[in-house]
Amino acid sequence: MNGTKWSKTEKQIARQAYEAAYTRECAEIGKTVRKMAATASDPSGLWELHDYLTKRRREIDEKYDYRYSQLTLVFARLIYEGWLKPEDLAGISKDKLQEICRIAEFASSSQCGQ
Amino acid sequence: MNGTKWSKTEKQIARQAYEAAYTRECAEIGKTVRKMAATASDPSGLWELHDYLTKRRREIDEKYDYRYSQLTLVFARLIYEGWLKPEDLAGISKDKLQEICRIAEFASSSQCGQ
Numbered sequence: 001m002n003g004t005k006w007s008k009t010e011k012q013i014a015r016q017a018y019e020a021a022y023t024r025e026c027a028e029i030g031k032t033v034r035k036m037a038a039t040a041s042d043p044s045g046l047w048e049l050h051d052y053l054t055k056r057r058r059e060i061d062e063k064y065d066y067r068y069s070q071l072t073l074v075f076a077r078l079i080y081e082g083w084l085k086p087e088d089l090a091g092i093s094k095d096k097l098q099e100i101c102r103i104a105e106f107a108s109s110s111q112c113g114q
Numbered sequence: 115m116n117g118t119k120w121s122k123t124e125k126q127i128a129r130q131a132y133e134a135a136y137t138r139e140c141a142e143i144g145k146t147v148r149k150m151a152a153t154a155s156d157p158s159g160l161w162e163l164h165d166y167l168t169k170r171r172r173e174i175d176e177k178y179d180y181r182y183s184q185l186t187l188v189f190a191r192l193i194y195e196g197w198l199k200p201e202d203l204a205g206i207s208k209d210k211l212q213e214i215c216r217i218a219e220f221a222s223s224s225q226c227g228q
Contacts, residue, residue: 026157033160037151043140046147050167057164 004096006068013091014071021083022064029056072096076103118210120182127205128185135197136178143170186210190217 006014036049065074078084079100086101120128150163179188192198193214200215 022157026160030151030154030160033154033163034151037144037148040144040147043136046140046144046167047171049147050164050171053160053164053167057161 004068004072006071006092006096010092010096011068013089014075015066017075017084017088018064018066018071018078020088021078022060025060025083029053029060072100073103075100076107079104080107118182118186120185120206120210124206124210125182127203128189129180131189131198131202132178132180132185132192134202135192136174139174139197143167143174186214187217189214190221193218194221 033049033053036045036052040046040049063074063077075084075089079086080103086097089097089100147163147167150159150166154160154163177188177191189198189203193200194217200211203211203214
């Protein structure tokens with residue numbers, strides 16, 4: 001996969017899909033944060049919120065890796081986790097999309113990463 | 115100050131004042147967190163909230179030190195910063211209260227810690 005070449009058009013599609021997934025996932029984190037902030041009735045609730053954000057920020061930093069050498073795996077993971085649909089990648093080569101979906105399906109069937 | 119002795123009654127008063135200041139300061143942090151969470155319209159707002167909580171948690175951890183050897187300075191700082199009033203410590207010895215207020219006033223006049 002490290003040798004996969006992305007055309008200019010594919011790079012545009014990839015960037016758009018990647019940003020959309022990132023925005024969706026962060027919006028979900030935002031929802032949880034607002035809920036936790038609203039119900040934090042004592043100091044320990046604040047520190048739980050901080051622990052949650054620390055954990056999620058670390059995961060996000062690790063997961064969203066836009067190097068082209070990593071993108072196939074990144075997209076497979078995002079599809080597997082539900083932040084992206086194969087349709088979001090419409091326009092990239094059939095080979096790439098099949099490879100991404102194959103990995104996502106494998107992860108799903110073997111429950112990898114769960 | 116390290117040799118300051120606290121009687122049983124003074125320890126109860128000190129603990130109550132300390133907890134009250136901690137609760138007040140954390141309540142203020144909670145207000146800011148709710149405001150930041152409500153207005154975070156994009157992912158960067160979430161990470162700013164996380165940075166804010168990281169900074170404040172570190173400050174709180176450093177500031178709230180309940181060792182009796184440190185309590186005079188801790189109370190002086192809490193009075194100086196407005197989280198505690200001298201009245202909250204009513205019942206501790208006049209000497210201790212004077213020492214605490216003297217340090218708080220010194221910090222205030224010299225703007226120490228600002």
